[in-house]
Amino acid sequence: MTSTSVPIIREAGQGETIYLSEAMYQIWKATGETTRGAADIWVEVVPPQMGPPEHMHARYDESFLVVKGTFLFKAAGNITKVSEGAWVFIPGGIAHAFRNSGTENGQLLIETFPGGIRKYFEETSALLMSEPVDQQALERVNERHGVVFVGPPLAEEGH
Numbered sequence: 001m002t003s004t005s006v007p008i009i010r011e012a013g014q015g016e017t018i019y020l021s022e023a024m025y026q027i028w029k030a031t032g033e034t035t036r037g038a039a040d041i042w043v044e045v046v047p048p049q050m051g052p053p054e055h056m057h058a059r060y061d062e063s064f065l066v067v068k069g070t071f072l073f074k075a076a077g078n079i080t081k082v083s084e085g086a087w088v089f090i091p092g093g094i095a096h097a098f099r100n101s102g103t104e105n106g107q108l109l110i111e112t113f114p115g116g117i118r119k120y121f122e123e124t125s126a127l128l129m130s131e132p133v134d135q136q137a138l139e140r141v142n143e144r145h146g147v148v149f150v151g152p153p154l155a156e157e158g159h
Contacts, residue, residue: 008034015042018118018125023047023105032115040115043067044108051099054151057092060112064088064098069106072099072154079154099154120145 008030015027030041046069054074064073070083075096082088090096100106123141127134142149 018042018121020121020125020128021047021050024050026110026121028118030115031118035115037115038113040112040118042110042118044110046071046098046100046106046108048100048103048105049156051153052097053149053153054095054097055147055149056095057117057145057147059092059146060114060117061092062090062096062113063111064090065109067107067109069100069102069104071106071108072101074098074154095150097151097154099156101156117145120147 010029013027015029017025017027019025024045024047026042026044028040028042030039032038032040035041051071064071064087066082066084066086066088068084070081071086073080073082073088073096075088075090076094081101098108120141123145124138127138127141141147
């Protein structure tokens with residue numbers, strides 16, 4: 001782990017980009033390596049009516065700040081609609097999902113504690129951006145990083 005002794009300042013749009021699809025991507029602001037293991041922090045750009053399948057990760061707590069747009073969040077079986085300025089915290093091991101319920105790209109500032117989940121996204125990006133997606137390889141990456149998918153992405157109505 002590389003230690004940093006200087007502040008980290010990133011302008012809007014500044015940071016390394018990881019693509020999860022052609023339209024859904026992350027702009028990384030800080031990683032476990034740059035925060036002495038404290039957190040991973042990124043802006044996730046989420047196209048309309050998109051979001052990840054319901055999942056959980058025991059190793060990481062996760063927080064979301066809605067920067068732009070309106071989202072449905074499902075956590076521990078409860079579904080809530082949130083908009084710009086809303087903040088959501090999901091403890092590790094709790095099943096959750098989100099969906100951009102708007103008509104334009106939404107943005108979430110996402111933080112995981114402790115840092116370390118970036119490697120998961122680097123590995124899954126390479127698989128998700130290939131055709132066809134190697135589902136067995138994706139399952140191995142999920143298992144290696146402690147990510148468990150427990151349900152489908154949220155439907156338009158949040159069910």
